[in-house]
Amino acid sequence: MSPSDADDAATVDVDWIATHLGDPQVRLVEVDVGPAAYDEGHIPGAVLWNAYTDLRDQNYRPRGAREASAFAVALRHLL
Amino acid sequence: MGLEKLQRLLSRSGISSDTCVVTHGYAAPLGFWLLKAHGHDDARILIGSRDQWAQAGQEWSTDVPGPPDGDHPPLTEQPPLLASREALEAAIGDPSAILLDVRADSLRTADGSPKSREELGRVLENAALQGTRP
Numbered sequence: 489m490s491p492s493d494a495d496d497a498a499t500v501d502v503d504w505i506a507t508h509l510g511d512p513q514v515r516l517v518e519v520d521v522g523p524a525a526y527d528e529g530h531i532p533g534a535v536l537w538n539a540y541t542d543l544r545d546q547n548y549r550p551r552g553a554r555e556a557s558a559f560a561v562a563l564r565h566l567l
Numbered sequence: 568m569g570l571e572k573l574q575r576l577l578s579r580s581g582i583s584s585d586t587c588v589v590t591h592g593y594a595a596p597l598g599f600w601l602l603k604a605h606g607h608d609d610a611r612i613l614i615g616s617r618d619q620w621a622q623a624g625q626e627w628s629t630d631v632p633g634p635p636d637g638d639h640p641p642l643t644e645q646p647p648l649l650a651s652r653e654a655l656e657a658a659i660g661d662p663s664a665i666l667l668d669v670r671a672d673s674l675r676t677a678d679g680s681p682k683s684r685e686e687l688g689r690v691l692e693n694a695a696l697q698g699t700r701p
Contacts, residue, residue, distance in 0.1 A: 498599075499614040500589055502623045514587045515580060515634065518617070519598035529627025531591070531620055535580045535634065539594045542576055543601065545568045 509533060519543075570642045573605055577642075581634025585609065592617050596669075604648040607639075665694050 508514045509532060516534035518526050526536040537543055582588055584607070590598035591613035602610035621627060650658070658664035676682055682690070 498611055500611050501614055502619050502625065505589065505591075505613065505620070506623070506625060513585070514589060515582050517580060517588055517590050517598055518592035519590050519594040520592045521594055525592065525617065527629070529629055532626065532628040532630070533632050533634075534591070534628075535632060537576070537580070537594075537598055539597055543568055543597065
């Protein structure tokens with residue numbers, strides 16, 4: 489039975505994961521803003537998606553980055 | 568992020584159209600939402616923090632898996648789950664719309680796991696009340 493047939497809940501708990509370890513129909517994805525926690529240890533079979541390297545929109549700029557960049561340009565004109 | 572980039576990430580992660588993807592970790596809701604908002608149907612999220620895995624007596628691994636590449640079909644944006652800048656601007660001041668800033672800690676428990684349905688209900692109710700305040 490595929491996991492989709494078993495139930496269609498949007499949430500699972502650790503027991504569900506434990507019973508589906510190694511199930512080729514299930515992919516565990518750890519999502520984080522850096523690799524530190526994942527590198528220390530992760531649920532067997534889990535892949536890492538790094539929000540800043542794998543998931544970032546190309547148009548995304550951190551808050552304040554635009555202003556900082558404009559400030560740097562203005563500063564260069566002054567010097 | 569671009570649809571093609573996401574499609575490549577899914578395939579590289581061993582995910583095909585019928586794969587059940589379970590997100591967990593610090594930014595789990597982001598992964599869950601990306602999947603749902605771009606048409607990968609079977610996305611689920613771990614209720615509970617990452618650390619509950621170890622607390623349940625389960626082992627950590629440091630092996631980085633190299634799953635066989637999936638063959639994910641092209642993705643499409645799911646309009647009801649995405650709002651354009653224009654739609655967002657139109658929602659400002661619209662009493663029937665609620666803009667919810669989820670960067671706040673109000674949606675998570677102290678250990679980083681999502682709050683219960685009851686607690687989230689209270690957060691949303693509170694947001695609705697504030698929205699109707701003159």
